[in-house]
Amino acid sequence: MSVTTILFDLDGTLLPMDQELFAKTYFMSIAKAIAPRGYEFDAVIKGIWAGTKAMMKNTGEKVNEAVFWETFASIFGDRVYDDRPCFDRFYVEHFDEIAAVCGHDHRAAEVIRLCHERGCKTVLATNPIFPSIATEKRMKWAGLSPEDFELFTTYENSLYCKPNLKYYTTILEALGVSPSECLMVGNDVGEDMIAQELGMKVFLLTDCIINRDEKDISVYPHGGFDELLSYLDKTLV
Numbered sequence: 001m002s003v004t005t006i007l008f009d010l011d012g013t014l015l016p017m018d019q020e021l022f023a024k025t026y027f028m029s030i031a032k033a034i035a036p037r038g039y040e041f042d043a044v045i046k047g048i049w050a051g052t053k054a055m056m057k058n059t060g061e062k063v064n065e066a067v068f069w070e071t072f073a074s075i076f077g078d079r080v081y082d083d084r085p086c087f088d089r090f091y092v093e094h095f096d097e098i099a100a101v102c103g104h105d106h107r108a109a110e111v112i113r114l115c116h117e118r119g120c121k122t123v124l125a126t127n128p129i130f131p132s133i134a135t136e137k138r139m140k141w142a143g144l145s146p147e148d149f150e151l152f153t154t155y156e157n158s159l160y161c162k163p164n165l166k167y168y169t170t171i172l173e174a175l176g177v178s179p180s181e182c183l184m185v186g187n188d189v190g191e192d193m194i195a196q197e198l199g200m201k202v203f204l205l206t207d208c209i210i211n212r213d214e215k216d217i218s219v220y221p222h223g224g225f226d227e228l229l230s231y232l233d234k235t236l237v
Contacts, residue, residue, distance in 0.1 A: 001180045003201065003235055005150075006115050007171065009186035010126035010135070012208035014111075015142040016103030019210065025101045033090040037083050039076065047075045055129050056161045064128050064155035091133045099141045105207075107225035109143045111185075114229065118236035121150045123171060125184065127191065128158035150175060162191035168198055183235070185228065189215050196220075203231055 008014055011022065031044035051068040058067050073080045115122050126135060132154040136146055146152060151174060153167075160167040172179060179199035186192025186202075188210040196202045204222035211217065221231055 001178070002237070003120060003183050004181040005121040005123065005175060005177045005183070006232075007123045007125035007168075007182060007184045007195070007200075008112075009184075009188065009192050009205075010124055010138055010142065012187040012210060013185060013192075013205050014108040014124075014144065015138055016105055016208050017101065018208070021101050022098065025098050029094060029098060030087070030090050033094055034083065034086050037086055043075070047072050050075060052129050055155065058160055058164075060159040060166060062159070064158050064161065065131070068129075068155060088133075091131065091137070095134055095137055096141075099137075102138075102141055104141065104143065105225055106143065107229065111225065111228060111232065112144060112148050114232055115236065116148075118232075120236060121175065121177075122148060123175070124149045124152035125162075125168070125171060125186075125192075126153060127162045128153040128155050128167075129161060130155060132156055162188075163194045165194065165198060168195050168200070172198075189213070189217060189220075193220055201235075203228055 011017055012019055027045045027048050030048065031039070031041045034044060035041055051071040054067050054071040055064040058064055069080065112122055124135070124139065135152060135154050139145055139148070139152070151171065153171070158167070158170070160170060172182065183201040183203065184192055184195035185205060187205045187208050189204065190210070190212055193202050193204060202220055204217055204220045205224065205228055206217070206222050207224050
């Protein structure tokens, strides 16, 4: 079956970045922003990590958003719910400052445009640990917009995270497509290439590769943006 739907990771894929630097900068920025509400700086960073890890382990009973805030509240108490407007303002007023630690590659937009020219649906399959506003802003940093995608995953609309295969099957069900007609493009060997286990085609973008287990990447089609564009040109016929 020919490819009809292409899933793209965002961080480190369409949006070049050092993910450790990005996470450190992000957590420090949000901790600084809410410190005036009486939150201890280091405790906030640990709390965000705890909430993130809880989302990564989500088994589908609640959306990731609820899992994060319940975990965060278990550390700081129910006052966090009253302070949520402060967190929301951070994304409106300060989140864009973090773009300074990310890169930009104009070929990201070229890749999406090629997919659309060939009649393919595109999905932003970014790990759904961010609220929608943060995901939309990161799209903008990459030169993209929500309108470029049939679907994009956020912590408000997702029950699972990568590398849980249910994260991928939920997307397939939402779009009514089979794994055999999908291609997953990502930079993380463990979180993105696992889609192959469902029967999806995969492409490993190596510009900002993450390979925690030092797996042999020769088993996957791989390369930089130029190689990805060439692969898509040959695959999307």
